[in-house]
Amino acid sequence: xxxxxxxxxxxxxxxxxxxxxxxxxxxxxxxxxxxxxxxxxxxxxxxxxxxxxxxxxxxxxxxxxxxxxxxxxxxxxxxxxxxxxxxxxxxxxxxxxxxxxxxxxxxxxxxxxxxxxxxxxxxxxxxxxxxxxxxxxxxxxxxxxxxxxxxxxxxxxxxxxxxxxxxxxxxxxxxxxxxxxxxxxxxxxxxxxxxxxxxxxxxxxxxxxxxxxxxxxxxxxxxxxxxxxxxxxxxxxxxxxxxxxxxxxxxxxxxxxxxxxxxxxxxxxxxx
Numbered sequence: 001x002x003x004x005x006x007x008x009x010x011x012x013x014x015x016x017x018x019x020x021x022x023x024x025x026x027x028x029x030x031x032x033x034x035x036x037x038x039x040x041x042x043x044x045x046x047x048x049x050x051x052x053x054x055x056x057x058x059x060x061x062x063x064x065x066x067x068x069x070x071x072x073x074x075x076x077x078x079x080x081x082x083x084x085x086x087x088x089x090x091x092x093x094x095x096x097x098x099x100x101x102x103x104x105x106x107x108x109x110x111x112x113x114x115x116x117x118x119x120x121x122x123x124x125x126x127x128x129x130x131x132x133x134x135x136x137x138x139x140x141x142x143x144x145x146x147x148x149x150x151x152x153x154x155x156x157x158x159x160x161x162x163x164x165x166x167x168x169x170x171x172x173x174x175x176x177x178x179x180x181x182x183x184x185x186x187x188x189x190x191x192x193x194x195x196x197x198x199x200x201x202x203x204x205x206x207x208x209x210x211x212x213x214x215x216x217x218x219x220x221x222x223x224x225x226x227x228x229x230x231x232x233x234x235x236x237x238x239x240x241x242x243x244x245x246x247x248x249x250x251x252x253x254x255x256x257x258x259x260x261x262x263x264x265x266x267x268x269x270x271x272x
Contacts, residue, residue, distance in 0.1 A: 015211045019199040025207055026055075031248045033203045035272035036256070038155060038263040040163045048164025048182070050263070052156040055205060056146035061138065061156035063164040065182075068135035070126065078125025078133045082111035084140040084153065103142075106149055109230055110140065110157045113190060113219060117227055119161060121183040134166060136182075147206040150217050150230070154190040155256060162187070162264045188219040188227040189253035189260075193245045195235055202248055216242065218249040222257070 015025055028034065034055030043049035048063035070077060084106040114120060125134040138161070140153050165179035194204040194212035201208055204215075213235030219228040226246065231237075237245070255271060262269035 019196040050159035054152040058144035059152040060141040061160040064137040075130040077122040082138040124183040147209040190219040191249035192217040
């Protein structure tokens with residue numbers, strides 16, 4: 001994420017030296033997430049919503065479903081549009097106005113994770129083939145940036161989607177104004193690790209995000225199979241390092257999956 005936030009050389013050296021000493025600035029283990037709090041369904045005007053606190057990183061996701069017309073090549077399927085807004089209050093270099101490159105990247109990664117994982121059954125969002133569908137609008141609002149926006153946005157997006165309901169009354173396909181749950185499947189969970197020197201750290205905080213040489217996000221499904229990978233940064237990973245990241249992502253992903261399920265069921269859940 002943003003690499004142009006000013007970070008002093010002293011801080012950079014301090015974070016890098018800590019990593020080489022098997023330590024982190026907040027005292028966590030290298031394979032440990034910060035505390036996560038997830039709250040679902042508290043935005044009444046949205047069809048689905050979730051707010052996540054990943055450490056001090058805070059993201060709000062909202063789902064709106066609106067009537068639409070299908071694309072010619074998919075006449076019997078609904079559509080998805082994802083956007084990410086970097087609130088100027090969240091970080092010094094987030095600016096109001098047109099989408100920033102970081103926001104575009106976030107939206108694309110989250111969109112691809114939802115779309116290609118088959119999380120939403122888009123066929124179920126077709127009302128009349130070739131004429132009427134539901135369009136899913138997934139909006140991400142970055143409220144506070146303290147590192148690892150990829151995982152925070154993914155968790156918020158998944159929880160909002162899994163809790164969303166279709167307002168069928170708008171299309172008069174239901175006699176009563178009773179929304180029905182969006183048809184979904186168990187999603188892959190994305191976990192992000194960064195490389196600082198020759199050390200691999202899960203869930204980078206802000207300083208670690210800014211110091212990192214390379215970043216790798218791995219999404220695993222319920223069985224632990226890899227469903228997606230996203231690499232960032234100018235550095236590289238060795239094969240053993242990638243294998244380590246995959247193992248850590250599989251383990252951490254199982255915990256986050258449980259967190260999301262608990263929050264969707266109970267309205268709120270915490271991890272850590």
